[in-house]
Amino acid sequence: MPAQAGILAPRPTRWPRVAVARRPFVVAAVGIGLLLLALVAGIAAGSVAIAPGDTLGILGRRLLGLDLARTWSAAEETIVMDIRLPRVLTAMVVGGGLAVAGAAFQGLLRNPLADPYVLGTASGAALGAAIAVLIPVRVLFLQFGLIHALAFLGALASVFVVYRLSRVGASAPMTSLLLTGYAVGSLLAAGLAMAMYLSGTGLRQIFAYLLGGFEASSWGRLAVAVPLIVLASLAILLRARSLNGMLLGEEAAAHLGVDVRRERALLLALASLATAASVAISGLIGFVGLVAPHVVRLLVGPNARLVLPLAALLGASLMVGADLVARLLGEIPVGVVTAVIGAPFFLAILRRARSGYEL
Amino acid sequence: MIRIEGATVAYRGRAALRDVSLHIGAGERVAIIGPNGAGKSTLLRLVAGLLAPATGSVELGGERVDRLDRLAVARRLAVVPQLPTLPFATSVEEVVALGRLPHEHPVRGMRPGDRAAVAAAIERVGVGHLLGRDARELSLGERQLVLLAMAVAQAAPILILDEPTVHLDLRHQVEVMELVGDLNARDGTTILAVLHDLGLAAHFFPRLVLLDRGRIVADGSPAEVLTPERVREVFGVDPEFVRLRAPR
Numbered sequence: 001m002p003a004q005a006g007i008l009a010p011r012p013t014r015w016p017r018v019a020v021a022r023r024p025f026v027v028a029a030v031g032i033g034l035l036l037l038a039l040v041a042g043i044a045a046g047s048v049a050i051a052p053g054d055t056l057g058i059l060g061r062r063l064l065g066l067d068l069a070r071t072w073s074a075a076e077e078t079i080v081m082d083i084r085l086p087r088v089l090t091a092m093v094v095g096g097g098l099a100v101a102g103a104a105f106q107g108l109l110r111n112p113l114a115d116p117y118v119l120g121t122a123s124g125a126a127l128g129a130a131i132a133v134l135i136p137v138r139v140l141f142l143q144f145g146l147i148h149a150l151a152f153l154g155a156l157a158s159v160f161v162v163y164r165l166s167r168v169g170a171s172a173p174m175t176s177l178l179l180t181g182y183a184v185g186s187l188l189a190a191g192l193a194m195a196m197y198l199s200g201t202g203l204r205q206i207f208a209y210l211l212g213g214f215e216a217s218s219w220g221r222l223a224v225a226v227p228l229i230v231l232a233s234l235a236i237l238l239r240a241r242s243l244n245g246m247l248l249g250e251e252a253a254a255h256l257g258v259d260v261r262r263e264r265a266l267l268l269a270l271a272s273l274a275t276a277a278s279v280a281i282s283g284l285i286g287f288v289g290l291v292a293p294h295v296v297r298l299l300v301g302p303n304a305r306l307v308l309p310l311a312a313l314l315g316a317s318l319m320v321g322a323d324l325v326a327r328l329l330g331e332i333p334v335g336v337v338t339a340v341i342g343a344p345f346f347l348a349i350l351r352r353a354r355s356g357y358e359l
Numbered sequence: 360m361i362r363i364e365g366a367t368v369a370y371r372g373r374a375a376l377r378d379v380s381l382h383i384g385a386g387e388r389v390a391i392i393g394p395n396g397a398g399k400s401t402l403l404r405l406v407a408g409l410l411a412p413a414t415g416s417v418e419l420g421g422e423r424v425d426r427l428d429r430l431a432v433a434r435r436l437a438v439v440p441q442l443p444t445l446p447f448a449t450s451v452e453e454v455v456a457l458g459r460l461p462h463e464h465p466v467r468g469m470r471p472g473d474r475a476a477v478a479a480a481i482e483r484v485g486v487g488h489l490l491g492r493d494a495r496e497l498s499l500g501e502r503q504l505v506l507l508a509m510a511v512a513q514a515a516p517i518l519i520l521d522e523p524t525v526h527l528d529l530r531h532q533v534e535v536m537e538l539v540g541d542l543n544a545r546d547g548t549t550i551l552a553v554l555h556d557l558g559l560a561a562h563f564f565p566r567l568v569l570l571d572r573g574r575i576v577a578d579g580s581p582a583e584v585l586t587p588e589r590v591r592e593v594f595g596v597d598p599e600f601v602r603l604r605a606p607r
Contacts, residue, residue, distance in 0.1 A: 110446040238466065245460055247449060252440035254409055256513070257433030257461035302447040303456075305468045 024306045027299050031313035035092070038320040042088035043080055046327050050076050059085075082219075088320050090217040090225070091334075094282045095292075095319025096312035097229035097274040102289030103296075103311045104236050104271040107243040107304055108264060109174050115290040116275040119181035119268070120158035123188035125279040128154025129209045130195035133202040147209060148221075148280045155276035158188060163268060174250070211333030212283030214323050221281050228277035232270045233312060239267055243304035285335045287342025288315050288322070294349055360385040360517060360549045361406055366415035368401055375401040377573045378415070385516070388543045388550040390560040392584075393570035394594055399553040402570065403521055406551065408432050419517070433461035437513035439506050439520045442499060451489045451497070454505050455481055458512030480512035484538060499526035507535065511542065518542060520552040524559065532556070536563040561585055569593060 044055040050072065058080045060066040101116040109118065117123075128150035135146060166173075166180035196206055242263035245253035250260045275289075292315035293307055300306045322337040329337075361383040368376040376398045383389050391399045404410045405417055408424040417424045419435050427435075437458070445454075458480065459473040469477075481487050486508050489497060494505055503526050510518060520539070524532040536559055542548040554560040560567055561581035569577040569584050571593045577584040587598035 106446070112446055240468075241460055241463070241465065244457060247445060247447070248440055248454075248457060249443040251409065252438075252443055254429055255407060255433060255436075255438040255440060256457060257430040259429045297447050301453050302449050303453060303468075 024300050024310065027296070027310055028313065031310060031317065034317040035313055035320070038317045038324070039088050039092065042091070042320045042324045043084045045324055046079075046084060048076070048079055050080060055080060086219045086222050087214050087217040087323070090222050090281060091214050091319045091323040092316040093222070093226050093229050094214075094278040094285070095288050095322075096316040097233055097278045098285070098289035098319075099292035099311040099315025100233040100236055100308055101271040101274045101278075102315075103293035103304070103307050104243065104267055105289075106293055107246055107302075107307075108267050108271070109178055110246060110249070111174075111178065112294065113290075114178075115286070116271065116278075117284070117286070117289075119162045119177065119272070120185045120188060121155040121272060121275045121279065122284050123185045123192060124154035124156070124158025125151040125276065126154070126206075126210055126284060127188045127192045127195065128152070128157075129283075130192050130199065130206045133199055133205050133209075134195055147205075151209070151283075152276050152280035154188075155279050156272060158184060159268065159272040159276075163265070208333070209283045210335075212285035212335040213326070213331075213333050214282055215327075215331055217281070225277045225281045229274050232274035232277070233308075236267060236270050236274070237305075237308045239263060239270075240304040240308060242267065243308075244302075247302060283335070285319070285322075285338055287338040287346070288318050291342045291346050291349070292318060294346070298349060360387070360420060361551065362416075362418040362421075363402075363405065364416050364418075366405060366412035366417060368398075368405055368410055369413050370401075374573055376405065376412075379573075379575055380415075381568065381575065381578070383549060383551060385549055386543070386547045387566060388540070388564050389552070389566045389568060390564035391551070391553045391568045391570060392555075392557060392560050396572075397570040398573040399570055400521055401573075403438070403519055403551070403553060407436060407438055407519060430461055433513070433515070435515055436517040436519060437510040437515040439503075439510040439518070439523055441521060442502055442506070442526070445495050448493045448495065451486060451492055451494055451505050452477065452481065454494045455486070455508045455512050458509040458514075461513065461515075476514055477512050480508045484508035484511055485534075500528065500531055503527060504531070504535070507538075516547075517549045517551065520550070522553055522555060524554070524556065532559060539563070557585060557590075 040052055040055060043059070044050050044052045054072040054076060057068050057070075058072060058077050061068045061070075062077070062081055098116050102114070105114040105116060105118055106112055129147045132146040132150040162177065162181045162184050165184065166177040196203055199206055242253070242258045245256045245258035246260075248256075254260050293311040296307050296310040296314055300310060318338070319334075322341060323334050325341075326332050326334045326337045361381070363379055363381045366376055366379045367374060379402065391402060393399050401410065405412060406419075406424070408417070408427065408429075411425055419427070419432065424432060456469065456473075456477050459469055459476060463469045463473050481490065484504055484507050486501070486504050489501060489505065494502060497505065503523065507520075507523060518539070523539070524535055527535060539550055539552065540563055543550050552564070554564075565580060567577070567579070567581055567584040568575055569589065576593065577589060590596065590598040
């Protein structure tokens, strides 16, 4: 047939098979290595330095039941098991969860500048936390205070409001969602400013929450937040096909077999859940959820099946590393560290990217 | 294959399609023509199940399209989408691979058969020389060919094209039409295309459906449909102009 002739004729082509097929494994291997390194360093380092060998020894003895000779003190064992281990694990899960949520929001909103906080989760959580500080009642349940509960509910409630307000007819077009998120976020920020103004001595507490951190991590908090974050992230990973379809826009996604309305609502809910649970236990930590998915996309392309797990790995390593830096600098807020590392990093990526990002 | 019965579609109170009935058999090649705003794209969206008719029904292969889930529709019918803006750097092969979404494993993703279909679609549409490039850096015409390759990779028995040649130069227009003809003749793919270019439509499609203000006003061979009176009446132009462009 003439269709096989002319410009449409197959040309000798160079399939970049190896690069495309093998790179994800290399990236995954490097990511796992990075994460393990960060975990050990994160447990070993701190105001009391514990030798890496002893750190591994304590972990091996207590977690794997290995019969190792004790070359460390009981105090060191307590520090590793009850303080540092829950702390690095919290940082790991929160970093991974925020990275997955960020990748999901970016894919869903088709906007590279989206992050887990884009639909008002951050301002909702912040306002919830501020209100909790203003309420003079102290309740503690499973090591969770009012501040965590209201931050969690605030984050979820704000996304729900944004989603409902942005619905035009039966669907919520993405631009409308983004703009509504911005408007609601601004309104909540005004509420937060008012709450801070009224808070008096509670101001420092609100401020510490806004900057985020892992110094208050504990096994109890971890046990409640981990299932939420991990299950939401896994459920997002199972919807990778929908995120891939959305690359070409909602109509094309529908033609490719994606039930756009249902998938959008589900993905928004799951990503918001992961974000809200993260924010509730560690406060607002920026940049990890924005940067990790971008770095991974530059390495392996936009396929969500690869981007989501690899971004989780990178986000987890970044967060454990950032927490370590924060601790070594004398417990400065982690949010400050991620911004100081993340912003220049992000600029460097943007410059390296082959072409500019469309907004 | 495609069966529309008495379908009426209204957008915000304005009827975009009125009482449209259209039967297209398996292996047919049909072009929908008509002036802007006649309802051509609405008709395609109706067939693809993106719009529900206010009255009437749409069937694909004997099943009502509104009772099929999106995945089942996508396995029956591939659509070459309008040029999208891509939010992230996406290579040409990654775009073409999206055509396999309805077929790939829900958890593991693409299997060897899917990869083979992607490679075959790339060869067939002739976009092999674009591999490895970011689809956002391509010209509009090249992007259109890549999207066509994506739809070919979808390997559905029905292929729907909405203005597949708008951004192409004359030579590529002809080549895309020949490729579509080849898919129809060799693979038996049912083709439904919206075309603005009456010359291309008349030359490459044995059956034309002329839409005007939401109604089908003519349905038949190019000679039957494109009579001078109708061209003057529906398009409001001198029929000589159409005859000059049409090859016969």
